[in-house]
Amino acid sequence: MAQRIGKRTLGLLNHPVITASAGVAGKKEGEGPLGKDFDYIFDDTTAGEKTWEKAESTIHKEAIIRAKEKSGKDFDEFQLIFAGDLLNQCVGSTFGLRDFGVPFAGVYGACSTMALGLCMAAVFVDSGAANACIASTSSHFCSAEKQFRFPVEYGSQRTPAAQWTVTGAGAAVVENEGKGICIEKVCFGRIMDLGVTDANNMGAAMAPAAFDTISAFFDDTGMSVDDLDMIVTGDLGFVGSRLLCEMFVDEKGIDISKKHCDCGIMIYNLDEQDVNSGGSGCGCSASVLCSHILKRMNSGELKRVLFTATGALMSPVSSMQGESIPGIAHSVLLVNRKEG
Amino acid sequence: MAQRIGKRTLGLLNHPVITASAGVAGKKEGEGPLGKDFDYIFDDTTAGEKTWEKAESTIHKEAIIRAKEKSGKDFDEFQLIFAGDLLNQCVGSTFGLRDFGVPFAGVYGACSTMALGLCMAAVFVDSGAANACIASTSSHFCSAEKQFRFPVEYGSQRTPAAQWTVTGAGAAVVENEGKGICIEKVCFGRIMDLGVTDANNMGAAMAPAAFDTISAFFDDTGMSVDDLDMIVTGDLGFVGSRLLCEMFVDEKGIDISKKHCDCGIMIYNLDEQDVNSGGSGCGCSASVLCSHILKRMNSGELKRVLFTATGALMSPVSSMQGESIPGIAHSVLLVNRKEG
Numbered sequence A, B: 001m002a003q004r005i006g007k008r009t010l011g012l013l014n015h016p017v018i019t020a021s022a023g024v025a026g027k028k029e030g031e032g033p034l035g036k037d038f039d040y041i042f043d044d045t046t047a048g049e050k051t052w053e054k055a056e057s058t059i060h061k062e063a064i065i066r067a068k069e070k071s072g073k074d075f076d077e078f079q080l081i082f083a084g085d086l087l088n089q090c091v092g093s094t095f096g097l098r099d100f101g102v103p104f105a106g107v108y109g110a111c112s113t114m115a116l117g118l119c120m121a122a123v124f125v126d127s128g129a130a131n132a133c134i135a136s137t138s139s140h141f142c143s144a145e146k147q148f149r150f151p152v153e154y155g156s157q158r159t160p161a162a163q164w165t166v167t168g169a170g171a172a173v174v175e176n177e178g179k180g181i182c183i184e185k186v187c188f189g190r191i192m193d194l195g196v197t198d199a200n201n202m203g204a205a206m207a208p209a210a211f212d213t214i215s216a217f218f219d220d221t222g223m224s225v226d227d228l229d230m231i232v233t234g235d236l237g238f239v240g241s242r243l244l245c246e247m248f249v250d251e252k253g254i255d256i257s258k259k260h261c262d263c264g265i266m267i268y269n270l271d272e273q274d275v276n277s278g279g280s281g282c283g284c285s286a287s288v289l290c291s292h293i294l295k296r297m298n299s300g301e302l303k304r305v306l307f308t309a310t311g312a313l314m315s316p317v318s319s320m321q322g323e324s325i326p327g328i329a330h331s332v333l334l335v336n337r338k339e340g
Helices: A052-071 A088-097 A110-127 A141-148 A202-221 A237-252 A282-298 A316-320 B052-071 B088-097 B110-127 B141-148 B202-221 B237-252 B282-298 B316-320
Strands: A002-005 A009-012 A017-026 A040-042 A080-085 A104-108 A132-139 A168-175 A181-187 A230-233 A260-262 A304-312 A327-335 B002-005 B009-012 B017-026 B040-042 B080-085 B104-107 B132-139 B168-175 B181-187 B230-233 B260-262 B304-312 B327-335
Touching: A002 A110, A009 A110, A009 A202, A017 A052, A017 A282, A040 A052, A052 A080, A052 A088, A052 A132, A052 A141, A052 A168, A052 A282, A080 A088, A080 A110, A088 A104, A088 A132, A088 B088, A088 B316, A104 A110, A104 B110, A110 A132, A110 A168, A110 A181, A110 A282, A110 A304, A110 A327, A110 B104, A110 B110, A132 A141, A132 A282, A168 A282, A181 A202, A181 A282, A202 A237, A202 A304, A202 A327, A230 A237, A230 A282, A237 A260, A282 A304, A316 B088, B002 B110, B009 B110, B009 B202, B017 B052, B017 B282, B040 B052, B052 B080, B052 B088, B052 B132, B052 B141, B052 B168, B052 B282, B080 B088, B080 B110, B088 B104, B088 B132, B104 B110, B110 B132, B110 B168, B110 B181, B110 B282, B110 B304, B110 B327, B132 B141, B132 B282, B168 B282, B181 B202, B181 B282, B202 B237, B202 B304, B202 B327, B230 B237, B230 B282, B237 B260, B282 B304, B282 B327
Parallel strands: A017 A040, A080 A104, A080 A132, A230 A260, A230 A304, B017 B040, B080 B104, B080 B132, B230 B260, B230 B304
Antiparallel strands: A002 A009, A009 A181, A017 A168, A017 A181, A104 B104, A132 A168, A181 A327, A304 A327, B002 B009, B009 B181, B017 B168, B017 B181, B132 B168, B181 B327, B304 B327
16 A cells, blocks of 8 residues: 655555566676676677567566566566666567567656656555566667667767666566565656757756655655665766756755765776766666665665666757757665664 | 456456547548548648657647646546657657656657557545546557668658558546446456567567467456447558458457457558558557547447557567567457446
């Protein structure tokens, strides 16, 4: 049963549990600081496929299969998969999931998709609409570059604020019982548009959305930074993360910097891996959450984590037509209840 | 509280209600048989905008505003909008909804989006996660032609099985109480791919998905064709509709033809409006459901309608790469409870 807390937060009284998860990644991500935590690293980022889009589908599929295997369930025991991605018409997901025979609820949140899918899965499981669901998403550097910027073969230059799309995917199994990390609360985001038009500075476009949702979560629940072990954003990168911390100081008088991490910063070694402002893409927060962060939570090292993935809700066409970049962020409160 | 019925159907025991809805459409749709039922007709299908994408956003926005006005609620009384569309990165929705300040859960089901959004909204309201939600979607002939086929200025020829993308949008307000049409049951679809590769014959690609979901609904609930006043699909068109009826005869020995209608056939005069196999697009089933069908239900003429919108889960890129077209269909059982 969902309990509405304040204006926007939902408390999930039946405590849906992430009983299994898997994060897979590409070669570059495997060489980064979190390499050892991924469930599988595709040293060949074509994943044996002939196109980058098919490679992304294969990587997405791999994450789901690995999470499912860990859960010990068969596909016919899942009532729904909540998935989506940034490829046009979400083909990274639809072709990745095609063979599973599990009912599919497509979700779209750009790079916030992992959090959106988890919010949905948690509400469905909590309400009894499902016993077991999967939330998943993916991205691929080459399919994203080709679609959003230039084919990689062009060797185009990148600006300092630009981010590097993660080749990777994450999948989480959400169940109504079992061992794992509880989804205690969720908070859906609003579309925030402060007029940023630089498609090479997504972090700046998305930071206001992260601020809006995390602020709403604090206001609704009465929780503070001190109640959390980590506030982890999806892919604000270096520029967007600094902006988010500044907004909390300026608008709320709160210093979140000591608890704030960003998957886009964590996944690469920013000094050595030439990724400018850090990682991005649906697969960034998905692969980091479903491997590194959930591992640290399951071990008891982290007890309460506010996972807030952000998305930029534009398209190449909208940007070419002079539109600004609306952002969104969805938050999920993850708790290791066993460890208190 | 959602009650799981059989393998895939959900019974919504708290009876979420569609308290208000609005369907808007373009000039051609306004000249069709349902013209008098639309809440607004854009005689100028640019909607006063400079690009087709912005026109689609404006049309989408208009449907939401009109549904909201009818509900008598302010935007801050809605907990969520479930919306999506077929433009790359769903910009018809994200830019259409940007100003409302309502939390946004993006959904992606291609042309099945209206049914997917209604399923989601119904489960959220039924479970207490929301008191009031909106489900909406849109399509525009010119933005779709430009993105999926050719810019209309090219004047390219169409094949007989091709469909005509509806310029239109629909929005439905789903609440936990009030007068209107109940959402009694929902059934989420699986991805079905029978290997159809002709992107000019979407009806054939989607018919197996409609068959799969409607069959699951009948199997789960024990209901039959005789228990329904109408089985309405989204946009199978003439070709896909005939296939669906044939599949029911061949596989199940059931004649659904006397109860089956298709929004893509209803919205145009197929003999005179030069639309080949009929209408398509997210806005097809959305505009027809949210105006014509719900009007007939509210008047008591139709008491039990199974609304099953279908989607083709491909992209122009996947088709060019030789992939087949996966289909999906989500079903919603709508009931006028007042009229028994």
